[in-house]
Amino acid sequence: MTGSTDTSSNMTKSDPLTTNDIDKIARLANLPLNEAQARELTEQVGVTVSYVSELQTLATDNVTETSQVTGMENVLREDEIDTTRMFSQEEALSNAKRTHNGFFVVDRVLEEK
Amino acid sequence: MLIDLPISELSEKLRSKTVTSVDIISECYDQIEAHESKLNSFITLVDRETAIAKAKAIDETIATHASPLAGIPYVMKDAYLTRGVRTTAASKILDSFIPPYSATVHRKLEEAGAILIGKMNMDAWGHGASTENTDYGPTKNPWDQERSAGGSGGGPAAAIAARFCSFGIGEDTGGSIRNPAAWNNISAMKVTYGRVSRYGAIAYASSLDTMGPTAKTAQDCAYVLETIAGVDPYDATSSPKPVPPYTKEIGASSKGKKIALPSEFFGDALDPEIKAAIMEAREVFESAGAEVTEVSLPLLEYGVPVYYILAPSETSSNLSRYDGVRYGGKRSLFTKENKRRIMTGTYALSSGYYDAYYKKAQKVRSLFISEYTKLLSQYDAILSPVTPIMPSKFGELLDDPMKNMMADLYTVTVNIVGLPSLSLPCGFGKTNLPIGMQLVGNMFSESTLFALGHTYQQKTDWHTRQPTLVSSK
Numbered sequence: 001m002t003g004s005t006d007t008s009s010n011m012t013k014s015d016p017l018t019t020n021d022i023d024k025i026a027r028l029a030n031l032p033l034n035e036a037q038a039r040e041l042t043e044q045v046g047v048t049v050s051y052v053s054e055l056q057t058l059a060t061d062n063v064t065e066t067s068q069v070t071g072m073e074n075v076l077r078e079d080e081i082d083t084t085r086m087f088s089q090e091e092a093l094s095n096a097k098r099t100h101n102g103f104f105v106v107d108r109v110l111e112e113k
Numbered sequence: 114m115l116i117d118l119p120i121s122e123l124s125e126k127l128r129s130k131t132v133t134s135v136d137i138i139s140e141c142y143d144q145i146e147a148h149e150s151k152l153n154s155f156i157t158l159v160d161r162e163t164a165i166a167k168a169k170a171i172d173e174t175i176a177t178h179a180s181p182l183a184g185i186p187y188v189m190k191d192a193y194l195t196r197g198v199r200t201t202a203a204s205k206i207l208d209s210f211i212p213p214y215s216a217t218v219h220r221k222l223e224e225a226g227a228i229l230i231g232k233m234n235m236d237a238w239g240h241g242a243s244t245e246n247t248d249y250g251p252t253k254n255p256w257d258q259e260r261s262a263g264g265s266g267g268g269p270a271a272a273i274a275a276r277f278c279s280f281g282i283g284e285d286t287g288g289s290i291r292n293p294a295a296w297n298n299i300s301a302m303k304v305t306y307g308r309v310s311r312y313g314a315i316a317y318a319s320s321l322d323t324m325g326p327t328a329k330t331a332q333d334c335a336y337v338l339e340t341i342a343g344v345d346p347y348d349a350t351s352s353p354k355p356v357p358p359y360t361k362e363i364g365a366s367s368k369g370k371k372i373a374l375p376s377e378f379f380g381d382a383l384d385p386e387i388k389a390a391i392m393e394a395r396e397v398f399e400s401a402g403a404e405v406t407e408v409s410l411p412l413l414e415y416g417v418p419v420y421y422i423l424a425p426s427e428t429s430s431n432l433s434r435y436d437g438v439r440y441g442g443k444r445s446l447f448t449k450e451n452k453r454r455i456m457t458g459t460y461a462l463s464s465g466y467y468d469a470y471y472k473k474a475q476k477v478r479s480l481f482i483s484e485y486t487k488l489l490s491q492y493d494a495i496l497s498p499v500t501p502i503m504p505s506k507f508g509e510l511l512d513d514p515m516k517n518m519m520a521d522l523y524t525v526t527v528n529i530v531g532l533p534s535l536s537l538p539c540g541f542g543k544t545n546l547p548i549g550m551q552l553v554g555n556m557f558s559e560s561t562l563f564a565l566g567h568t569y570q571q572k573t574d575w576h577t578r579q580p581t582l583v584s585s586k
Contacts, residue, residue, distance in 0.1 A: 022456070029429060029459040030436070031452055032445045040449075044514050045456045048425075051515065052418040052461075055473050058480070065475035066482060068320050068350065069531035069556075070307045075349035085347070091213040095440030106438050 016053075017046040115140050116186075116276045117579075120333045121360075123279065124181035127172075134168035134175075134184030134228065137279075141186050141230060145277050148582055152253045154262070154271040156191045157199045157232040167228050181336055183226030188273075189282045190266045190289075191232040192239060193324075194313040195219050198229070202315045203247040204237040205446045206435055216313025217348065218282055218324050218341045225340050230278055233268030237448045238432060239284065239317035241265050242292050242500075242520040243510045246450040251507060254296060255580040256546055260504040263293030269327055270297040276583050280328040280337050286317045287420050288499070288524025290325050291536035295499035295549020298538045300566065300576060301327040302334045303524075305557045306531035307352040309338070310345030318427035321420075321528040330576055331535060331566030335359035338559060357560045365564035368402030372552075372565075373492040375410035378523055382501045390540030390548040391498050394569065398496070401568045405496065412484050415477055416526035417518050422461050422474035423529070429458030453514060478529050485530045489555045494565055498523055499536050499549040527553055535562040538575040547575075 022042045026033045033041065089102055098105035115123065115137050126132035142161045149155060164186070171184040178184075191201050194212035196219075201207040215223070222229070236246040244252040244267025252267040254260040255274045262271040269281030270293030283290035285303040294301035302325045309324040316322060326337035342356040374395060379388055395405050432455055437443050447455065461470035488495065501522050510517045527534045532553050539550040554562045570576050 017460075021460070025456050025459045025463065028463060029455050030433065030444060031447070031455060032443075033452070037449075037452070041452060041456055044453055045460065047514050048421055048453070048457050048518070049460065049470075051518070052422050052470065052474075055415060055418045055422070055477055056469070058415060058477055060473065060476035060480065063476040063479050065472055066478040067475055069482070070350050070352065072307075072350070072352075077346060085214070087213055092439075094213055095210055097437065097442070104438050 016049050017042050114276055116144070116279060119330060120181060120185055120279055120328070120336045123185060124183070127175055127184045130175070134171045135165055137184065138164050138168040138186055138228060138230070141277055144275065148275050149277070151258055151582065152255060152262070152271050152275060153250050154234055154252050154268040154275065154277065155231045156201055156203060156234050156249050156268065159198065159230050164228055164230050171226050171228070178226045180225035180340060182222065182340055184228065185280070186228045186230050186278045187222065187280045187282065188231045188233050188269050188278045189219065189229065190235050190269050190284050192235060192284045192315045193219055193282060194315070195229065195232065198232060200232060200315070201249070202238050203235045203249055204448070204451070205248040206441045206443070208442065210440055214313065217310035217345045219313065221341050231272070233266070233272060233281065235268055236265035236450065238315070238428065238451055239265045239286055239289055240428070240448070240450045240454050241510070242288065242517060243505060244268060244293070245507065245511045246448050248448065254504050255582050256298065257504065257544070260506055260546070261296070261510070263296035263504065265289040266327070267293045270294055270299055273297065273299045273327055273329060274580055276579070280326055280333055282341070283325055283327045284314055284317070285323050285325060285528065286321045287424060287521045287528050290327060291499045291524050291534060291549070291551055292520065294327055294536040296504040296547060298547035298575065298578060299327055299329055300331050300334055300538065301325065301536045302338055302559060302562070303527065303534045303536070304338065304342070304559060305352070305533045307350050308342050308533070308557065308559065310348040310351045312345055312347035316431040318424040319431060320427060321424060323528070330570055331537065331563050332360065332363055335363050335563045352557070354557055359560055359563050362560045363563045363567045366402070367398065367565055367568040370403040370494070370565060371492045372398055372403050372405045373408040373488055373495045374405055375408050375413065375495060375497065377410050377413040378497040382519065382522060383498060384502055386503065386542040387498045387501070387548050391496065391550050394539045394550050395496065397569055397572050398565070401572060403565070406492070408488060410484060410488065412481055413526060416481070416529060417522055419474045419477050419481065419529055420521065420525035421457065421518055422470050423478065425454040425458030426461045426471050427458065429455045429462065481526055481529050485532060493554065493561055495553040497551055497553070499551045503542055503546050503548070523551070532556060533559045533562060535566045537566050537569060540575055
């Protein structure tokens with residue numbers, strides 16, 4: 001990662017990401033991309049990444065991270081069944097494109113030997 | 114038009130039976146029939162007969178309804194689950210999704226007797242500032258149909274400006290309530306994080322998402338917020354703090370209120386017409402007895418970088434659930450902008466980059482909290498523009514990630530900190546395009562902001578102005 005702060009949209013020379021990076025991220029994100037999309041995203045995600053890298057110029061050595069702003073911790077409830085929030089099997093399946101005998105159909109993930 | 118009247122007045126007329134909910138709803142549907150084809154603000158319009166039937170039922174039982182929202186028509190950004198009514202988040206992935214349950218906000222409004230007439234257009238999954246990144250065609254600005262209605266909640270904002278309904282429910286992660294409010298000449302409250310339940314709202318970035326009202330005036334927004342705010346056992350981040358009687362406290366005087374005006378918001382990025390309008394607003398507040406002081410908020414320029422790490426990171430995680438198995442379509446249906454944000458976020462969270470991006474942004478988030486806390490310990494509100502630019506022409510923000518990001522310059526820092534912000538109409542440019550300002554306050558200071566906004570709207574008439582489209586037939 002370079003510390004480039006070039007924010008022009010036509011940036012080509014200092015692209016921080018390669019198409020290999022994009023392929024890897026697309027696999028992690030489970031996003032199917034064709035070659036043209038991958039090329040375009042290499043440039044555009046690169047622009048964003050370069051721009052947000054501006055943050056590296058700020059000193060944050062003794063700063064704690066903030067992940068949420070409510071100030072609340074350990075919000076608990078009784079471990080009881082709330083029947084008003086329960087779906088019937090029919091409701092739970094109502095938006096699935098593929099069902100079989102009351103189950104969701106998923107793509108095979110294990111290969112037969 | 115009936116729909117021009119404030120909610121309080123409509124409610125009184127309904128109770129005294131000088132007006133019926135059927136009258137109001139009919140007027141809205143006439144207006145929609147006349148003008149919706151020019152705007153494209155709806156994704157799903159509730160059919161007229163259904164809405165009229167509900168209105169009839171309210172008319173017959175009006176005396177038994179405690180809520181001033183009974184019989185009042187409203188719309189929701191299509192990011193809220195509405196049981197039995199299609200909900201898309203403006204994405205073809207959810208094109209045929211019929212929610213089996215409702216968002217808490219929707220449930221509360223239904224219980225109050227308010228009448229839902231539509232689910233509105235937006236940038237798909239909330240990704241954008243122009244309602245162009247939608248799979249249902251862009252929403253056009255009622256003030257100039259060659260321009261964007263803003264985003265991501267352009268649909269509900271345009272519908273209020275066009276007098277299709279009395280109020281709308283938006284969702285603000287980085288400006289999605291306020292930006293369209295500014296570009297459509299309406300009022301809107303981005304609430305304190307946790308003030309309104311997020312249950313049943315389709316998540317964009319969970320630590321930033323807030324649900325809030327949009328309407329013609331600050332007072333109307335106060336009526337709506339009073340109804341939808343409060344703790345919800347289904348959202349552990351909703352606040353147990355009691356909900357103040359906003360509509361009773363809205364009359365509080367602005368005399369002696371201290372307003373900060375941070376110079377960083379008035380730099381080169383700001384359109385001079387917007388700057389001039391904010392300076393005029395400053396004088397209005399001063400004439401109401403408020404004290405306006407120029408201050409500094411040096412971190413401002415780092416707001417967009419923080420936001421464009423945190424929001425894409427959180428959205429890449431939230432949108433990973435759309436696998437097409439239990440509901441919805443394939444992931445290839447995400448828009449270009451969706452893919453950009455998912456990819457950016459996945460990168461920022463990936464092994465080897467997490468510390469440099471996500472963790473770093475979370476640390477700078479803490480710096481923002483300190484800076485705003487310090488400033489707001491001395492002031493009641495911060496006055497600033499909502500957007501640096503006037504409503505954009507179609508295509509101007511699309512496909513230019515930098516321009517798209519900079520449209521959020523003045524709004525995102527508020528989400529990073531979790532603060533409330535009231536967006537109000539404050540003038541017009543030379544070409545009759547609306548301009549908006551925002552008042553940002555301390556955590557849970559919505560009441561103070563409403564009062565300041567109400568004072569302003571009693572001294573100005575910007576909020577009463579309508580696009581010429583409304584009166585034309």
